[in-house]
Amino acid sequence: MSRPAIADIHLDHLRHNYQLARRVHGHRVLAALKANAYGHGAVPCAQALSGLADGFGVAAIEEALELRAAGITAPILLLEGFFDASELPLIAQHKLWLTVHHRWQVDALLAAELSQPLHVWLKLDSGMHRVGLDPQEYRAAHAALLASGKVSEMVLMSHFARADELDAEATRQQLALFQQCTEGLSGARSLANSPGLMGWPAAHSDWGRAGIMLYGSTPFPQSHPIANDLKPVMRLSSKVIGVRELAANEPIGYGGATLTSRPSRIGVVALGYADGYPRIARNGTPVAIDGQHSQLLGRVSMDMLTVDLTDLPACGLGSEVELWGPTVRVEQVAASAQTISYEILCNVKRAHFRYHGGKA
Numbered sequence: 466m467s468r469p470a471i472a473d474i475h476l477d478h479l480r481h482n483y484q485l486a487r488r489v490h491g492h493r494v495l496a497a498l499k500a501n502a503y504g505h506g507a508v509p510c511a512q513a514l515s516g517l518a519d520g521f522g523v524a525a526i527e528e529a530l531e532l533r534a535a536g537i538t539a540p541i542l543l544l545e546g547f548f549d550a551s552e553l554p555l556i557a558q559h560k561l562w563l564t565v566h567h568r569w570q571v572d573a574l575l576a577a578e579l580s581q582p583l584h585v586w587l588k589l590d591s592g593m594h595r596v597g598l599d600p601q602e603y604r605a606a607h608a609a610l611l612a613s614g615k616v617s618e619m620v621l622m623s624h625f626a627r628a629d630e631l632d633a634e635a636t637r638q639q640l641a642l643f644q645q646c647t648e649g650l651s652g653a654r655s656l657a658n659s660p661g662l663m664g665w666p667a668a669h670s671d672w673g674r675a676g677i678m679l680y681g682s683t684p685f686p687q688s689h690p691i692a693n694d695l696k697p698v699m700r701l702s703s704k705v706i707g708v709r710e711l712a713a714n715e716p717i718g719y720g721g722a723t724l725t726s727r728p729s730r731i732g733v734v735a736l737g738y739a740d741g742y743p744r745i746a747r748n749g750t751p752v753a754i755d756g757q758h759s760q761l762l763g764r765v766s767m768d769m770l771t772v773d774l775t776d777l778p779a780c781g782l783g784s785e786v787e788l789w790g791p792t793v794r795v796e797q798v799a800a801s802a803q804t805i806s807y808e809i810l811c812n813v814k815r816a817h818f819r820y821h822g823g824k825a
């Protein structure tokens with residue numbers, strides 16, 4: 466192997482985080498593996514969780530079929546359901562579960578010729594106003610689907626817009642509306658995403674749906690007791706491939722946007738935005754060089770970025786640089802790039818993926 470940009474994926478940490486989610490929730494938990502398992506590799510993550518996870522969640526049938534082709538037999542929920550009724554035969558054939566979140570999907574399902582009834586998660590818009598049936602149409606859709614014989618099992622679900630705000634009145638309102646709309650209806654319930662699961666015990670129900678926490682990242686901006694027990698699954702690292710000694714007031718990198726504030730030693734690291742490191746990460750974004758804290762300096766380029774070695778005289782050519790992992794929290798990098806860890810992790814690519822802690 467030549468280029469040293471590496472994403473180490475610790476599957477034992479993924480299993481640890483899943484077990485923690487299950488313990489906190491107290492009931493079944495679906496593991497969200499959409500978007501290539503938030504950038505970690507959907508197939509190896511599904512294999513690591515198989516026999517442990519109660520089911521998996523993906524965005525679309527393509528992602529589900531990739532898991533089925535890899536031998537995953539656990540339940541797989543299509544979190545956006547189907548995009549076209551022509552997918553329904555494959556959904557039935559591969560025993561996929563599907564979300565129904567819009568009136569057109571209800572109608573298409575009622576009109577479909579199915580070889581067998583389907584397992585449906587009927588989604589209510591309880592206030593996020595993205596997908597989900599309106600409160601006024603929810604009970605009628607539930608009744609029509611049950612009466613049609615096209616549905617073998619129904620789970621009643623909704624999704625929170627602001628559960629990462631630990632005292633959001635909006636979340637209490639969503640819970641109350643869900644309660645009111647589903648009162649007396651048959652079927653299991655599913656409400657909590659990671660922030661719901663970690664921070665809103667009132668949102669615990671038959672099925673949790675955990676994503677970001679499984680990958681060891683907290684959804685909360687502030688510290689949280691459960692977050693302390695999460696283990697980061699990904700460690701992104703590379704090496705110093707060049708060192709420059711610069712006087713004060715010398716520009717570094719494209720645009721000359723950063724000037725050295727003092728006589729400086731700058732390390733050039735073989736990892737850039739084409740590997741998923743955010744280009745807009747600011748000067749001062751934390752990195753760890755041979756385990757010691759330092760910072761990004763200068764603009765990130767496609768294949769390289771530059772870090773400050775001035776206070777680390779023992780570091781130089783060949784030093785190992787952690788961009789995020791156990792030492793540098795991915796949330797800090799995300800905050801420095803004005804985004805969330807979800808987006809940072811999803812974007813990782815090109816770096817060489819190495820898997821650890823898989824099952825024998």
Ligand SMILES: *Cc1c(COP(=O)(O)O)cnc(C)c1O
Pocket residue numbers: 497499544624657658659660674675676677678684
């Ligand atoms: C992705 C997803 C989740 C997981 O969300 P996290 O915040 O990552 O835990 C839960 N529910 C649905 C419907 C999703 O699409």
